[in-house]
Amino acid sequence: MVGYLIQRLLGVALTLLVAAALIFFLLDVLPGDPARFMLGINASDESLAALRQQLGLDQPAIIRFGQWLTGLMTGDLGMSASQRAPIAELILDRMQLSLPLAFGALILSTLIGLPLGIFAAQHQGKPGDAGLMGLAQIGIAIPNFWFAMLLVVVFAVTLKWLPPGGFVPWAENPSAAFRALILPTIALALPQAAILARVMRTSLVDVARQDFIRTARAKGLSKSQALWRHGVRNALLPVLTIMGLQFAFLIAGTIIVENVFYLPGLGRLTFTAISARDLFVVRSALLVLVGLVVIIMFLVDLLYALVDPRLKKRATP
Amino acid sequence: MSLAKLEQLTVRFGDREVLSRLDLEIQPGAQVGLVGESGSGKSLTALTLMNLLPERAEVSGEIGFSFDQRTKIDAAQLGEDLNFPYRGAQIGMVFQEPMTALNPLMRTGDQIGEVLALHRPENNTKAHIEALLAEVDLPAHMRTRYPHELSGGQRQRVGLAMALAGEPALLIADEPTSALDMITQRGVIDLIKRIARERKMALLFISHDLGAVAALCDQIYVLEKGKLVEHGPSQAILQSPQQAYTKRLVAAAKPTPRPAFTRTKSATPLLQVNGLTRQFRQRRWLWQRPSPVTAVDAATFELHAGETLGLVGPSGCGKTSLSRMIAGLDPAQAGEVHFDGHRFGHKQGSMPRAARREISMVFQDPFGSFDPRMRMRDALFEPLHLMPELSAEQRQERVTEAIERVGLSTDMLGRYPHAFSGGQRQRLAIARAMVLKPKLMILDEPVSALDVSIRGDVLALLHDLQEKFGMAYLFISHDLDVVRTVTDRVMVMNHGQIVERGKVDDVFDRPQAEITKKLLDARLTILG
Numbered sequence: 001m002v003g004y005l006i007q008r009l010l011g012v013a014l015t016l017l018v019a020a021a022l023i024f025f026l027l028d029v030l031p032g033d034p035a036r037f038m039l040g041i042n043a044s045d046e047s048l049a050a051l052r053q054q055l056g057l058d059q060p061a062i063i064r065f066g067q068w069l070t071g072l073m074t075g076d077l078g079m080s081a082s083q084r085a086p087i088a089e090l091i092l093d094r095m096q097l098s099l100p101l102a103f104g105a106l107i108l109s110t111l112i113g114l115p116l117g118i119f120a121a122q123h124q125g126k127p128g129d130a131g132l133m134g135l136a137q138i139g140i141a142i143p144n145f146w147f148a149m150l151l152v153v154v155f156a157v158t159l160k161w162l163p164p165g166g167f168v169p170w171a172e173n174p175s176a177a178f179r180a181l182i183l184p185t186i187a188l189a190l191p192q193a194a195i196l197a198r199v200m201r202t203s204l205v206d207v208a209r210q211d212f213i214r215t216a217r218a219k220g221l222s223k224s225q226a227l228w229r230h231g232v233r234n235a236l237l238p239v240l241t242i243m244g245l246q247f248a249f250l251i252a253g254t255i256i257v258e259n260v261f262y263l264p265g266l267g268r269l270t271f272t273a274i275s276a277r278d279l280f281v282v283r284s285a286l287l288v289l290v291g292l293v294v295i296i297m298f299l300v301d302l303l304y305a306l307v308d309p310r311l312k313k314r315a316t317p
Numbered sequence: 318m319s320l321a322k323l324e325q326l327t328v329r330f331g332d333r334e335v336l337s338r339l340d341l342e343i344q345p346g347a348q349v350g351l352v353g354e355s356g357s358g359k360s361l362t363a364l365t366l367m368n369l370l371p372e373r374a375e376v377s378g379e380i381g382f383s384f385d386q387r388t389k390i391d392a393a394q395l396g397e398d399l400n401f402p403y404r405g406a407q408i409g410m411v412f413q414e415p416m417t418a419l420n421p422l423m424r425t426g427d428q429i430g431e432v433l434a435l436h437r438p439e440n441n442t443k444a445h446i447e448a449l450l451a452e453v454d455l456p457a458h459m460r461t462r463y464p465h466e467l468s469g470g471q472r473q474r475v476g477l478a479m480a481l482a483g484e485p486a487l488l489i490a491d492e493p494t495s496a497l498d499m500i501t502q503r504g505v506i507d508l509i510k511r512i513a514r515e516r517k518m519a520l521l522f523i524s525h526d527l528g529a530v531a532a533l534c535d536q537i538y539v540l541e542k543g544k545l546v547e548h549g550p551s552q553a554i555l556q557s558p559q560q561a562y563t564k565r566l567v568a569a570a571k572p573t574p575r576p577a578f579t580r581t582k583s584a585t586p587l588l589q590v591n592g593l594t595r596q597f598r599q600r601r602w603l604w605q606r607p608s609p610v611t612a613v614d615a616a617t618f619e620l621h622a623g624e625t626l627g628l629v630g631p632s633g634c635g636k637t638s639l640s641r642m643i644a645g646l647d648p649a650q651a652g653e654v655h656f657d658g659h660r661f662g663h664k665q666g667s668m669p670r671a672a673r674r675e676i677s678m679v680f681q682d683p684f685g686s687f688d689p690r691m692r693m694r695d696a697l698f699e700p701l702h703l704m705p706e707l708s709a710e711q712r713q714e715r716v717t718e719a720i721e722r723v724g725l726s727t728d729m730l731g732r733y734p735h736a737f738s739g740g741q742r743q744r745l746a747i748a749r750a751m752v753l754k755p756k757l758m759i760l761d762e763p764v765s766a767l768d769v770s771i772r773g774d775v776l777a778l779l780h781d782l783q784e785k786f787g788m789a790y791l792f793i794s795h796d797l798d799v800v801r802t803v804t805d806r807v808m809v810m811n812h813g814q815i816v817e818r819g820k821v822d823d824v825f826d827r828p829q830a831e832i833t834k835k836l837l838d839a840r841l842t843i844l845g
Contacts, residue, residue, distance in 0.1 A: 211417040217369055218412070219432045219479065220405025223397055229431070230420045309463040310421060 004305060012298050019290040020072070023283050024065050030279070033057075037277050038081040068283070077284045082276035087284050090269060095288070097167055097181070098258070098266035102250050102292070104185040109192035109250075110243065116193070117200025117239075118232060122224055124205055132197065139194025144253055148187035148260040155183060165262035184261045188253050192246050199242045204235040237308055244300035248293045318383050320345045320487055320519050321366060321408075326378035326392055328361050328370065328543075336361055336543045338378070343487060348513060348520045350534030350551065352527060352566065354768035355739065358543040359523045363489045365392070366521070367410055368401040382407070384486055406436040409480030413492035415472040419464040425475045426450075426460030432482035440482075449478040453508060469632075470501035474508070481512065487519045494529060498632035498795050503839035506532055525768060527570035528841035531555055539563050569769040571842070586619035586655075587789050588643070588757055593617070593652035595638045595813075612638040614813040615652065622756065623783065625790040627804035627821060629797060629836065635813040636793045640759045643791070644678050657756055674703040677750035681762035683742035687734035693745060694730035700753050719748040722785075723778060740771035747778065754786065761793045776803055797840060801825055809833045 035051040036043065052058050055078075056067060071077045077087035116136075120129040156164035162183050168176040207213065208231055216226035255267030266285060273281035305311045319342045328336040336358040343349050353359045364370050365380065378392040384407040390399070412418045420428060426446050433441035447457040453474040464472055473493055480488055490509060494502040510533055513520045522533050530537060531551060538548040539562065547560045558564045595613040613635040620626045628636050641647040643654055645661070645668030653662035659672040677700070680686040687696055697716045701707060707715070720727050723744040734742060743763065750758055760779070764772040776799070783790060794800050800807055800821065807824050809817040811832040817824060828834045 211412060211414050212420045214369065215412060215418045215476070215479070216420070216431075218367055218405060218410040220402075220435045220483070221431075230423070233422050234420070308422060310465045 005302075008298055008301055012294055015294050016287075016291060019294070020069065020287055021065065023286050023290070024068060025061065027279050027283050028061050028064075034081065034277070034279055072284070072287070078280055080273070080278055080281045082273065082278040082281070087281050090281065091266065091285055091288055094264060094266040094269045096170055097263055098254055099292075101181055101184055101188065101254055101257070101263070101265060102247070104181065105188035105192065105250050105253075106243070106247060106296075108185055108189035109196055109246075112189065113193035113196025114200050114239070117197040118204060118227075120197065120201040121204035121208065121231075121235075122227060124201075124208075129201070133201065136194040136197045139191050140198070142191060144187055144191050145256045145260050147190065148184070148257050151183045151187050152260070165260075167263050167265075180261075180263070184257045184263060187260070188250060188257050191253075192250060195246065196239065196243065200235065200239050203238045204231055207231045207235045210234075233307065237304070240300055240303055240307070244297045247296040251289050251293060318345075318387075319343060319381070320347075320383060321521075322381040323362070323365065324379040324381070326362070326365060326380070327376065328358070328365065329375040330371075330373060334543060336365075339540075339543075339545055341538055341545070341548075343519050343521060345486065346517045346519055347536060348522065348534040350530035350537040351521060351523045351540065352525065352530055352537055353540035354525055354770060356542065357540040359540050360491055362540075363410065363491050363521065363523055365395065366487075366489060367404050367408060368395050368399060369404070370395060372396065405432055406483040407485055408487045408489060409483055409485035410489040410491065411473070411476045411480050411493045413495055415469040415476070415496055418476055419472055421464055423463070424460065425462050425464065425467070429460075429475070429479050429482050432479055436483040449482055450475075452481065452512065453478045454504075468501075469497050470505060473497065473501075473505050477505075477509065477512070481516070484516075485518060487521065488513065489521045489523070491523045492525070493522075495524065495526065499797070499839040500631055500835055502529070503841065506841065509533065526841070527555070527566055527769070532841045539566065565770050569773050587622040587624075587657055588620040588791075589655040590616055590618050590643065591653050591655070593639065593642055593654065594650045595635070595642055595647060596650045609650075611813050613642065613649075616815055617652075618808060618815065618818065620757070620789050620791060622789055623787040624806070625783070625792055625804045627800040627807035628791060628793045628810065629795065629800055629807060630810035631832065631836065632795065634810040634832075636810055637761055638813075639810070640678070640761055640791060640793055644676050644759055645673055646678075670703065674700075674753045675756045676759065677753055677755040677757075678759045678761065679743075679746050679750050679763045681765050683739050683746060683766060684734075686746055687742065689734055691733070692730065693732055693734065693737070696734070697730065697745070697749050697752060700749060703753060715752045715754075716748075719751040720745075722751060722782060723748045740767055740775065743767055743771075743775055744778065747775075747782070751782065751786075755788060757789045757791065759791045759793070762795070763792075764799060765794065765796065772799070779803070797825065797836060798842070809836070 033048075033052075035048050035055060035057055039047060039051060049058075056064055068077075075088050077091075079085070080087050080090055083090060116132055120132045123129045152164045155161050163176075163180050165180075167180045170177045204227065208227055213226050213230055216230045217223065221229065251267075254265060255271055257263075258265040258267040259271065266288065270282060270285040270289070273279075273285060321343045323339055323341040326336055326339040326341075327334065339358070339362065341349075341351075341362065351359045351362060361370065361374075365376065370376060376392040376395050380390045380392055380395075382388050382390075382403060384403060395401075419425070426443075429446050429449055430441055433445065443460070446460055450457060450459050455471060455474050455478070459467070459471070459475070464475070467475065476493070488509075493509070494505045497505060506529055509520070509522070512518070520533065522530060524530050535551050536549070537551050537554045539546040539554065539560070541562045547554060547558065547563045554563060555567060558567050592615040593613060594611065594615050596609040596611050598609050616639050618626070628639070630636050638647065642649045643656075649662065653660060656672050657675055659669050661668045661672065687693075694716070697719065698712060701712050701715065716730075717727055720730065725741065725744055725748070729737075737745065743766075747763070763779070764775050767775060779790065780803070782788065790803075792800065792804050804821050806819065807821045808815050809824065809830055809832060811830070817828070817830040817833050824833060825837065828837055
């Protein structure tokens, strides 16, 4: 198991390095000079050159890449030109919103999606199944920005139960911060829950046809006992894979949802930094997003090895 | 008084009647065999007794049990809602598929413990689970193993321990050994026999294999297409079968005298295999040196035109690996093959195209070896791309000839594989191998997946084809009786090595190698 962990961690590190290189060099070939952007169109060539030197932009790309990597390790990512604040601080600040949002949505979609999928599989072919899967189909088809606006109209504007947008830092008012995240989390989670419900149902229906379920029933278990005790865990394996992949979409979804709810999160930071051509912020924020996804994938792999003894066998001597 | 009794049991799926008015009776402690070919309804009979029929089945008739008390169930009431306390308790069941019948994510001990928790909670202890494992000849530490860590035979034993855990008065075994190799099969059958005697347990043993049934049962029921053909004491059924169908089954199960499967021998061998070796490299870690596992170790033999050479051995001995290298499907790590003036060796893809079209293969599984989305016509034409010189008419002729040779007609060719029966599909597989008119055909267990009555037909077909076209056969099988019937010479493999070879009668009558003796001992014949 330890060996498996080390192997996977090496994989994580390598993925991050490749992602960092891709982000850095892709942004580097984009047109636009950060120094000119900071100083404005009328800046003199001398001051431009001076700033470029100060920012290290006159050095070769590979050196700047190395500097950025060291910065990532030490937490010194430089200053944001558009926000006039240290980039590391900006990102950490925004994470306190985006992390709870993404993980909250992940947990909520699991809590909704899996039980519904199991229920549908147990009632396969019956009205409950058809109804749920119909709803799931709609859930998948609805774009989440539209769903987010619908939530705002109903729960914030009409019913006035929850704030329509904005965010109060946790430190100032935890309950207000929590309330501010409820609608965005739901907006983000429901389409994912719909996908999970479908995947869970299909997977469990597949497993229910397998021989070991028949064996379990031959032991004297009822159909639903056999499904719960032997089916669900086996059916979870493909679902876990999908959950890992979905997290990337959740992260992408935060950018949209944060904009709809006017939340100062990592997604919005990236979005505004792109509009402001603040490439230093963009590359670091992007890498943090990639890092989140990679870490989740890593956790999924670990979970896989925990759930499925066949993998452990292959991975450990 | 009978322990379990089926009266006028009829099972329908829609308008298809799969079991018709079946009467069957099992006395306490009796060993009853249920014999029939695929589709005869024998598994459905077992599922009825377990109340595990698929929901869409329409059932009528009566089922009676007398375990603790006498009960009579109207078969129409069977289903999930029926209060049916016997499953797993008074009736235990073992299934055919050792690979898939156990939950892959659960330790074997826990899977056995589950039965105890349901029916014998007072016995749900580590000691009792280990005692059950010991009863099926498994060591105590198997308790903590997962199914994938066990061999097929071991898994089947775990399945048996699970079925025994509820202390059943009736054990149903549905083809429990059909997926196992001969030696393992014999072990499991002897085990079931011993346990049934020791526990004074009734047994319903379902099999297509009369030999296995004869070894275990004192009564036999013969089913054909859902109807009871004949039943009675084993001796009577096997020695003087009354019905034509039973006679056919018995005849097919007896080792038949050899037909003249012999032809003229040429001076130079058609196929000469020199030191052919196949290794798999297994690597645990990226940085570790891979340790080679040798599947075939320096195989050397020759095969003459028109000859049939048998290749036998226990599962995993390297038979299939060897044949795949000769057919050019797998690379070899050392050695070379001389075939019909071509020479090719240990490089993948080194097999010349001209040699490729002279060697065809027929595989065991008539279901898996056809692309389900390809019409039969296309599947049969496909090998002909190796003969670009043929015109369209010549191709058509080739396919027509092949299809007629195997006893089927060309108007079936528009169908997809699923529309054919197992026997038809194996004929089509032979036809597909035939269209190239190869000089060598590799037959990898060509009849093992077929019902006994069809087996004879397919073997006869192979015989005819060889007479007419003079092809050489490399005939791979675990069934020694079949090998004896069809081959001239035989080679025995074990652990990747050819350990014995010679004239088939010499080898089988005076076996030298330990494994040959073991294989011969494991045979279950209805004469013995």
